Amino acid sequence: MADTPAGRQREVTVTDVARLAGVGKATAARALGEYGHVSEEKRQLVLDAAERLGYRPNELARSMNTGRTQTLGVIVGDIENSYFGNATRGITDVARHSGYDVILLNTDENVTVEIEAVRVLTEKRVDAMIVSPASAYTFDHLQHLVDTNYPLVLLDRTIATLSAPAAVIDIVPAAKEATARLIALGHRRIAFLSALTTDGVSFSGFPLGVSSVAERISGMLAALEEADIQPDHDLVRFGAVDRPATARILLELLGRDAPPTALIASDSTVVRDVLAALKDFGLRIPADISLVSFDDTGWEEFTDPPLTVVSQPVHANGEEAARLALETLGVNVPGAGSSAGHSDRLTAHLVKRSSLGPPAT
Numbered sequence: 001m002a003d004t005p006a007g008r009q010r011e012v013t014v015t016d017v018a019r020l021a022g023v024g025k026a027t028a029a030r031a032l033g034e035y036g037h038v039s040e041e042k043r044q045l046v047l048d049a050a051e052r053l054g055y056r057p058n059e060l061a062r063s064m065n066t067g068r069t070q071t072l073g074v075i076v077g078d079i080e081n082s083y084f085g086n087a088t089r090g091i092t093d094v095a096r097h098s099g100y101d102v103i104l105l106n107t108d109e110n111v112t113v114e115i116e117a118v119r120v121l122t123e124k125r126v127d128a129m130i131v132s133p134a135s136a137y138t139f140d141h142l143q144h145l146v147d148t149n150y151p152l153v154l155l156d157r158t159i160a161t162l163s164a165p166a167a168v169i170d171i172v173p174a175a176k177e178a179t180a181r182l183i184a185l186g187h188r189r190i191a192f193l194s195a196l197t198t199d200g201v202s203f204s205g206f207p208l209g210v211s212s213v214a215e216r217i218s219g220m221l222a223a224l225e226e227a228d229i230q231p232d233h234d235l236v237r238f239g240a241v242d243r244p245a246t247a248r249i250l251l252e253l254l255g256r257d258a259p260p261t262a263l264i265a266s267d268s269t270v271v272r273d274v275l276a277a278l279k280d281f282g283l284r285i286p287a288d289i290s291l292v293s294f295d296d297t298g299w300e301e302f303t304d305p306p307l308t309v310v311s312q313p314v315h316a317n318g319e320e321a322a323r324l325a326l327e328t329l330g331v332n333v334p335g336a337g338s339s340a341g342h343s344d345r346l347t348a349h350l351v352k353r354s355s356l357g358p359p360a361t
Contacts, residue, residue, distance in 0.1 A: 012055045021049035071101045072325055073121035073129045077109040082268045082297040083314055084132065087155060090318025091130060098331055109134045115141045128325040132156050135209045151328040155321045158211045167321035171212070174310045174348035175219025178292045181350065182262045183227045186358045187290065191235040191253050191260035192220055193246065193270055203236035216266055216294060235260055246273035247280065261359035262290040268297045275303065286357030296351055305354035312348045320346065
């Protein structure tokens with residue numbers, strides 16, 4: 001802060017920094033705003049003067065000069081879902097180290113809300129967007145970003161006809177392994193529960209509106225077919241959006257003439273509601289029914305019994321999304337190679353615990 005004639009302190013200006021550094025105001029502005037050409041010697045003089053004076057840059061003025069706001073916009077489906085929480089942490093860690101802030105918006109997996117979120121972030125002039133799309137069917141708003149060269153990265157999910165880089169985890173092999181493990185224990189009727197909302201309550205074939213759910217189901221079906229077990233599509237259920245809905249789905253499944261002997265939950269939020277329902281029904285894991293969940297948020301190993309899970313490198317995937325976004329902006333991310341040239345996807349793996357057993361006799 002600088003002193004005023006009345007003894008009050010005022011904000012330090014570029015003029016103050018330039019005067020102390022012994023350079024022109026335009027030179028100081030370029031050095032502080034990181035635009036234009038400034039010799040390394042003068043840049044250092046300006047930075048030293050700014051530090052001595054405690055100068056704080058005017059972000060609005062800098063964005064007008066550089067065309068950048070130093071912000072990334074992130075749009076996710078459900079911030080209460082641990083996947084998105086951990087991924088967002090990875091995004092913010094990389095962004096912060098690169099001098100970027102993050103604006104986070106939640107859609108509740110609603111495409112209309114997602115469209116509005118894209119509009120808001122566009123108006124706030126974020127430099128790039130990272131979006132976990134709610135639907136692979138309705139994405140004109142994302143296509144518009146691509147068509148207008150607005151930097152866009154998809155998180156966790158892909159859209160086949162959208163030409164945008166995506167940070168995704170290869171989950172099919174682990175989904176197949178989890179199902180094969182159940183089959184090896186003697187299970188033939190394996191149910192899958194997801195919060196995804198579709199036109200129907202049960203699986204009717206591909207494609208699905210969310211690629212990450214489709215990959216989970218694809219891995220499960222591959223294991224069943226490899227074991228010559230005819231998949232029962234009625235055992236793949238959608239709409240497990242909360243505890244009451246999950247309980248209703250489980251009651252329907254358990255009331256079948258041939259109920260499932262094992263359950264696979266699509267994420268940590270769904271499995272939480274599954275656990276609550278099974279407890280209410282008086283069913284024991286794994287004596288009465290076996291249970292596997294996708295995601296490993298930490299608490300799953302402390303349940304009774306500890307849950308077998310498909311664990312994903314979620315934080316690393318968030319980091320990858322941020323790297324991809326920053327690289328589209330020409331930002332050299334510390335400690336990162338060229339993500340755009342990466343050919344290997346991050347992979348999920350099965351963590352075996354005590355929630356699996358043979359079918360109840």
